[in-house]
Amino acid sequence: FGCEWAAAHFRFHPPHSDLAYALQAGKGGTRAILAAVQAHIITYLLFTRETECTHLERLCRVGQWEQGQALATALAETLWAAGGGGRAVVCLITAHITTMPCEGYRANSFTERIQLFEFSDKAAAQEFISDHINCFKGEGSHGVILFLYSLLFSRTLER
Numbered sequence: 001f002g003c004e005w006a007a008a009h010f011r012f013h014p015p016h017s018d019l020a021y022a023l024q025a026g027k028g029g030t031r032a033i034l035a036a037v038q039a040h041i042i043t044y045l046l047f048t049r050e051t052e053c054t055h056l057e058r059l060c061r062v063g064q065w066e067q068g069q070a071l072a073t074a075l076a077e078t079l080w081a082a083g084g085g086g087r088a089v090v091c092l093i094t095a096h097i098t099t100m101p102c103e104g105y106r107a108n109s110f111t112e113r114i115q116l117f118e119f120s121d122k123a124a125a126q127e128f129i130s131d132h133i134n135c136f137k138g139e140g141s142h143g144v145i146l147f148l149y150s151l152l153f154s155r156t157l158e159r
Contacts, residue, residue: 005028041071079154
């Protein structure tokens with residue numbers, strides 16, 4: 001992964017602004033992933049979450065907590081769909097190295113620290129993601145790469 005990918009994470013516009021519902025996207029290949037997640041975020045904010053706001057207000061009156069919930073729901077929905085509706089795998093970075101690279105592969109001090117968490121219940125996966133949402137949206141978190149790895153493992157390499 002290049003510098004753009006390494007720096008990419010899920011970042012919203014400021015809370016309670018006109019674009020509070022929107023993810024900020026940099027340049028490069030991460031935009032496709034962000035666009036797919038953005039579609040799920042808008043769906044959640046408009047049609048799923050309980051609020052008394054009108055449709056347009058549902059998007060503009062989004063606070064920081066609601067942004068996190070929308071992102072957690074969007075990530076869980078996408079991973080669940082990738083897993084065929086029966087599983088989701090969430091990848092997080094640990095402080096210590098969990099695996100050593102095979103011969104012929106170069107260590108990057110990122111992939112070796114990934115830990116997999118597998119769920120067979122969609123609600124449990126969503127709750128786990130919600131509890132660890134800063135692992136995807138924090139500066140320097142490599143959140144988009146973690147989500148991409150999670151997608152691959154949820155879908156399985158065979159599929």
